[in-house]
Amino acid sequence: MVESVRASAEAAGARAITRVTLRIGALSGVVEHALRFGYEIVTRDTPLAGAALEIVTLPAVVACASCGTTSTLDGIQNLTCPACGAPAPRLIQGKELEISGIEIEVDEQPLAA
Numbered sequence: 001m002v003e004s005v006r007a008s009a010e011a012a013g014a015r016a017i018t019r020v021t022l023r024i025g026a027l028s029g030v031v032e033h034a035l036r037f038g039y040e041i042v043t044r045d046t047p048l049a050g051a052a053l054e055i056v057t058l059p060a061v062v063a064c065a066s067c068g069t070t071s072t073l074d075g076i077q078n079l080t081c082p083a084c085g086a087p088a089p090r091l092i093q094g095k096e097l098e099i100s101g102i103e104i105e106v107d108e109q110p111l112a113a
């Protein structure tokens with residue numbers, strides 16, 4: 001992941017990376033504080049060192065085959081349709097682990113990537 005951020009930043013002519021935004025789904029199995037801790041370690045001595053890490057958590061969203069309702073789940077313990085109670089509706093959001101934005105600094109002026 002660090003490598004892909006670094007590659008994109010270099011391609012854009014970045015001098016420094018100031019901020020990285022990640023989107024993680026509620027069901028991705030990623031624990032935010034563990035991710036932050038790991039991020040600090042893997043970015044040490046790289047152009048990402050010191051870049052702010054912004055984490056956006058996406059709630060689990062399910063689509064129910066029985067009643068056709070799309071619902072956002074409050075919790076992830078109970079994977080049933082909140083509208084009709086059918087078990088195991090199809091998950092349409094919640095497993096993400098992706099880089100959604102990188103802010104870089106170039107020689108002329110800051111640029112949002």
Ligand SMILES: [Zn+2]
Nearest residue numbers: 064067081084
């Ligand atoms: Zn339903």
